Structure formats: structure tokens, C-alpha cells
Amino acid sequence: MILFREPDLLLDDTKLSPVSRAQNRVGICTACDGDLLSLGYYKQAGRWLVAARCSACSRALLMVYGDDWSWIEDVPLVMAEGEGHAPARASLRVSEVPQERLEVVFTPAEIRDMIAFQEGRPYVRQNLYRARAKLDRFERLFGIRIEL
Structure with missing residues (x-):
């Protein structure tokens, strides 16, 4: 069992301290297609x-x-008690954001596929991946968090 007790990893009897605690997007969750964010390296x-x-x-x-x-490989990680993540901020669906603002950051194909993803229709995964990489920039510019 591998246990994460912020900021350290506990591997059997070994405690590892992080080289870096930078929070980056490091992939897409295979369970729900959400963004995987790093907790430590x-x-x-x-x-x-x-x-x-x-x-x-x-x-x-x-x-x-x-x-x-x-x-x-990827292996399951057990979070120590009390290691919940920060409460989620209120976010909007793509269709609730003014089109003019979306077009400043995202391409038409990315906008189309973000909406299709939220509506459960077929979408191009690469466009969604590119759009997710731009979400922080969009939030910085407009103060709007988009739910994907």
C-alpha cells in the first residue's frame, strides 16, 4: 500500500519527501476524463x-x-485521513459563458467539443485536451471557472 500524507509519500516503511510540490495538469483521469493534478514529485x-x-x-x-x-505504470494511491482536496469553486458550463469570451482563448473546434462533451455527444478528445490546458488562462483573464 502506498499512502499519501501531505506532503510525503509512505511506501511500506519508507517516507519520501517531495522534490517539488508544483501543481500541474499531468494527465486525464481514466475513470471520468477529469484533469489529473499533481500533488508532489x-x-x-x-x-x-x-x-x-x-x-x-x-x-x-x-x-x-x-x-x-x-x-x-500507474498505481492506486491511498490518501491519509483528513487529506481532502480544496473545496471546489463555483463553475459554469461552457454553454453559460458568453461566446465572445470563449473565442478569446479557445478555438471554434475546442468550444464545439467542450459543449459536446458536456452534453454527452461525440467529441474529439484531442480538442478537449487542448481546451483543458487553457482553462487556467481563461480563469485568469475573465475570473470564470469552466466546468468540464
């Missing part, structure tokens, strides 16, 4: 470990990479 025995948590469903996992950052 760890170095152990010639490999990199990235603790991550889904911003949508709160699923936690440890992403294991080789020394050259080649992916090896």
Missing part, C-alpha cells in the same frame, strides 16, 4: 514518482516513471 531508486489526484472525481494515483521520464 518524488525521486526514488532511479525512478520518478508523481502523486496525482483527479480534480473531478478525487481519484488518487501514483504515476511511476523511469529515470528518463518514460512511463512505467
Whole structure:
């Protein structure tokens, strides 16, 4: 069992402190397509470990990479009691945001596919991935958090 007790990782009897606690988007959750956000980066025995948590469903996992950052595996990560994530901010659906504001940051294809994703229609995954990478910029510019 691998336990995350902020900011450390507990691997059996070994406690690892993070090399970095930078919070970055590190992937897409396979359970719900939400953004995986890093909780910490760890170095152990010639490999990199990235603790991550889904911003949508709160699923936690440890992403294991080789020394050259080649992916090896993802393993479940257990969060220590009381290690909840920050309360979610109020967010809007894409269709509730004025079109003119969306067009400042997102391409027409990204806007189309964000709406399609929210409505449960077919969408191009790459467009959704690109749009998710721009969400922080959109929030900084307009103070609006978009729900995806």
C-alpha cells in the first residue's frame, strides 16, 4: 500500500519527501476524463514518482516513471485521513459563458467539443485536451471557472 500524507509519500516503511510540490495538469483521469493534478514529485531508486489526484472525481494515483521520464505504470494511491482536496469553486458550463469570451482563448473546434462533451455527444478528445490546458488562462483573464 502506498499512502499519501501531505506532503510525503509512505511506501511500506519508507517516507519520501517531495522534490517539488508544483501543481500541474499531468494527465486525464481514466475513470471520468477529469484533469489529473499533481500533488508532489518524488525521486526514488532511479525512478520518478508523481502523486496525482483527479480534480473531478478525487481519484488518487501514483504515476511511476523511469529515470528518463518514460512511463512505467500507474498505481492506486491511498490518501491519509483528513487529506481532502480544496473545496471546489463555483463553475459554469461552457454553454453559460458568453461566446465572445470563449473565442478569446479557445478555438471554434475546442468550444464545439467542450459543449459536446458536456452534453454527452461525440467529441474529439484531442480538442478537449487542448481546451483543458487553457482553462487556467481563461480563469485568469475573465475570473470564470469552466466546468468540464
